[in-house]
Amino acid sequence: MRLDKYLKVSRLIKRRTVAKEACDKGIISINDKVAKSSTVVSVGDIIKIRFGERVTTVKVVEIKEHVLKNDAKEMYEVIA
Template sequence: MRVDKYLWCIRYYKTRTLATTACKKGHVRVNDDVVKPSREVFPQDIIILRKDQINYRLKVNDIPESRIGAKLVDIYRTDTTPKEQFEAKALLKYSKDYYRKKGVGRPTKKDRRDIDDFTDETSLSEI
């Protein structure tokens, strides 16, 4: 089975087009080789997939006939992604939440509320 179809079948991508695009951009590796979407996948292959800033590491157990239900995904692949990948994404999310360059645009509603909360707390502590 083609690698783009396999990734679509085991529900890593919502459409075949997204899976094909990821392969063309070089986000998919099979046995440490960057592959085209038409590359055949066989059992025991190792797929490294970069999606949402996480490098997923998958081992192909079997090839499905067609797209499968979410509950059956574990039959066809083994996910060996290190936990550090998910923890790094969580930390990245927190760092992006409060990052905005000084002087770039007006404060958002959230920024305004944070500023108001901060000023209210400092005025109460002075009393």
């Protein structure tokens, strides 16, 4: 699954266009490499998202195409 779609489906970022813009600005990295919005996300990948001074680090646990709002948090595990 594409990174921008994963961020939207998992609800780490609310809109896919916002996720794409964040990737284009270099705010998001996968496994310590700056990622493009088209980067393929796999189970076990570590995603880091920088929101200003705060860095959110999550591990991809599961990949699904469609998820209910309550089940979205099961797609990742917060590390830091």
